[in-house]
Amino acid sequence: MIQQQSRWGHWKAFGLALAMAAVMFLPFVIMDGGCFFYYGDFNVQQIPFYRLAHEAVRSGDIFWSWTTDLGANFIGSYSFYLLFSPFFWLTLPFPVEAIPYLMAPLLALKFATAALTSCLYIRRFVKEEVTAVMGSLLYAFSGWMIYNVFFNHFLEVAAFFPLLLVALEELMVENRRGLFALAVALNAMVNYWFFIGEVVFVVLYFFVRCTSPQWKASFGGFCKVAFEAILGVGLAMAALLPSALAILGNPRTGTDKLLSGWSLWL
Known part of the structure; x- marks a missing residue:
């Protein structure tokens, strides 16, 4: 069915989603003076984690973090949040002070990427390009996506x-x-x-x-x-192995507790 559609449908989905996300975030960016602040974990975890990881990677301190608790495995601690995200790596050319100003553009880019990748999938099963684009926008702006702006990663x-x-x-x-x-x-x-x-x-x-x-x-x-x-x-072992060691080395998330109660999430 792909043959009946143009080669650019997924880029149309990307552009539309990027524009829609920009319209969604722009009022809040203007209100916050160019930054995007939300509430709770977004402000006290997501942005600080971006800043910490940004400084660590640019300085070359990528194996151990002395500023996480009393010291922690850097890769294992931040691989869940951002360390291997292509979106995080896009921040590295910028100074760390720019991180709060980059959050909204990165969020918009994530919505647009979700539209692009989902369009690539949906277009395999529909005849009309517009159907694939609409389906991709429904995916990119689903309730799960909107709600989880709070949990940026x-x-x-x-x-x-x-x-x-x-x-x-x-x-x-x-x-x-x-x-x-x-x-x-x-x-x-x-x-x-x-x-x-x-x-x-x-x-x-x-x-x-x-x-x-x-x-x-x-x-x-x-x-x-x-x-x-x-x-x-x-x-993926460069990311998975340090992460597994960090989890298994934590008494709250050992193999005997990993699938029980709140230990599943801590």
Whole structure:
């Protein structure tokens, strides 16, 4: 169905979402004198974490943070929040004082990226470009996305998740190898915790899509998906291993407590 659409539909979705997000944030940016402040964790965690990580990366102190509690594994502590997010790395050319002024543009860019990636997925299943664009805007501006502006780092997850599905479709339908491994690595590095839920969804998605004649499912197809998934996780080990060590080294999140009560979140 992609052949019946222009090659630029996903960029239209990106541009529309970027403009809509700009309109949404602009009044608050004007009110806050060029910055974007929200409430609670956004002000006391998200912005300070960006500043701390920004200073640490630019100074080369990327293994241990002496300013986190009494000292902490820097990668393990901040990989959940921002460290491997491409959006965070866009801030590095700017001085740390610019961070509060960059939050709104970065948020708008996250909404636009979510629209772009979801459009790439939706357009595979619809005839009209406008349908794919509208679907992508509904995804990008869903209630989950709007609410989680409060938790700034949640938006990266939604922005890059559709790439898992796009890459899986490309692997099974077009036999394009390598993309799924890269999509797995990207999503695992962006946020290891949400990646667990993404894996569950993709496994269910795989077996449901196997019922489609378009996929021509076979044991060989399953093996190549499994191989690329393992390869993707291996590529993400630079982020996953320090994060796992940080979690397992915390008595509140050890293996005996990881799946019980509030320890699941702390």
